[in-house]
Amino acid sequence: MKDQRGGPRVQQLTVALRIRPMNEAEIDDEASFIAHKLGKQMVVLMDPTEDPDDILRANRTREKTFVFDMVFDAKATQEEVYVSTTKTLIDGVIAGYNATVFAYGPTGTGKTYTMLGMDSEPGIYIQTLNDLFKCIEATSDNVIYTVSMSYLEIYNELIRDLLNPTSGYLELREDSRGNIQITGITEVSTNNALEIMHLLTKGNKQRTQEPTAANKTSSRSHAVLQVKVKQKCRVKENNEEARVGRLFMIDLAGSERASQTQNKGKRMKEGAHINRSLLALGNCITALSEKGGIRAHFVNFRDSKLTRLLKVY
Numbered sequence: 080m081k082d083q084r085g086g087p088r089v090q091q092l093t094v095a096l097r098i099r100p101m102n103e104a105e106i107d108d109e110a111s112f113i114a115h116k117l118g119k120q121m122v123v124l125m126d127p128t129e130d131p132d133d134i135l136r137a138n139r140t141r142e143k144t145f146v147f148d149m150v151f152d153a154k155a156t157q158e159e160v161y162v163s164t165t166k167t168l169i170d171g172v173i174a175g176y177n178a179t180v181f182a183y184g185p186t187g188t189g190k191t192y193t194m195l196g197m198d199s200e201p202g203i204y205i206q207t208l209n210d211l212f213k214c215i216e217a218t219s220d221n222v223i224y225t226v227s228m229s230y231l232e233i234y235n236e237l238i239r240d241l242l243n244p245t246s247g248y249l250e251l252r253e254d255s256r257g258n259i260q261i262t263g264i265t266e267v268s269t270n271n272a273l274e275i276m277h278l279l280t281k282g283n284k285q286r287t288q289e290p291t292a293a294n295k296t297s298s299r300s301h302a303v304l305q306v307k308v309k310q311k312c313r314v315k316e317n318n319e320e321a322r323v324g325r326l327f328m329i330d331l332a333g334s335e336r337a338s339q340t341q342n343k344g345k346r347m348k349e350g351a352h353i354n355r356s357l358l359a360l361g362n363c364i365t366a367l368s369e370k371g372g373i374r375a376h377f378v379n380f381r382d383s384k385l386t387r388l389l390k391v392y
């Protein structure tokens with residue numbers, strides 16, 4: 080969200096759509112939301128239950144057209160999705176800029192699969208870290224880099240450390256200079272991809288998951304992986320302050336509608352928290368991406384923990 084060097088808040092906003100493979104039964108269930116890929120980047124959502132021969136409904140079509148920067152069909156590999164959405168951000172993060180990648184969508188559509196993936200098909204987290212370490216190795220002649228990462232979840236507006244879940248709920252604090260800190264969060268420094276995958280998979284198991292009608296293991300929280308790259312010049316006389324670039328990779332909680340998941344009681348309360356924070360996130364992105372960014376519009380970061388966390392550093 081932020082360019083540390085005073086440039087526009089949102090330098091680049093890329094919106095990509097991934098369609099996950101579905102089996103026949105699911106296609107019937109989700110009949111009203113089947114996406115038909117047209118050309119490269121346009122998606123038409125239509126209601127297949129609508130009968131084109133029904134004269135009474137002839138002019139009442141609910142067909143909607145959306146344009147995306149990228150559309151991936153059900154055969155797209157993890158690597159293709161990573162290369163087209165996240166790989167290009169790495170150079171910027173190493174140079175001291177901040178960037179954020181979100182997986183957003185209804186429950187069971189493949190957000191965790193896309194972000195975390197599996198040992199055999201690693202997702203965006205691991206592919207990004209692998210490339211980040213390679214880039215650092217190639218450019219570290221004059222600069223000392225330190226990479227650290229933390230992994231947390233925001234559940235019902237409470238923050239938990241997924242790398243140390245026994246530490247309870249953590250406080251989000253803002254110092255007088257506007258820096259956001261999470262007190263007591265575990266920060267891990269390692270460049271071993273296998274070790275990272277192990278840590279993240281273990282952390283992901285600690286996420287608040289509950290069965291809903293739409294997904295047996297539905298993630299009910301936002302999971303935030305933060306990778307911090309600190310750089311300092313090797314030359315001692317150079318008094319330049321250390322630069323810090325941050326990359327947030329976020330697996331959002333499902334954006335389902337209560338009616339679709341048949342949630343009641345606790346589940347419904349969770350759903351309300353999820354929807355409120357997703358709305359706050361959408362409002363911030365809209366305000367930031369409008370012409371003039373923060374200078375022209377008030378951006379209400381304070382509406383949710385997620386947007387407070389992503390606020391400028």
Ligand SMILES: Nc1ncnc2c1ncn2[C@@H]1O[C@H](COP(=O)(O)OP(=O)(O)OP(=O)(O)O)[C@@H](O)[C@H]1O
Nearest residue numbers: 099100186187188189190191192294297298332333
């Ligand atoms: N592109 C894909 N190829 C193969 N399997 C996939 C793909 N996308 C998702 N799946 C499978 O679909 C199931 C649901 O995916 P996943 O758990 O990632 O959904 P989700 O969007 O994170 O759901 P929730 O919001 O409820 O946590 C998982 O078993 C996952 O392995």
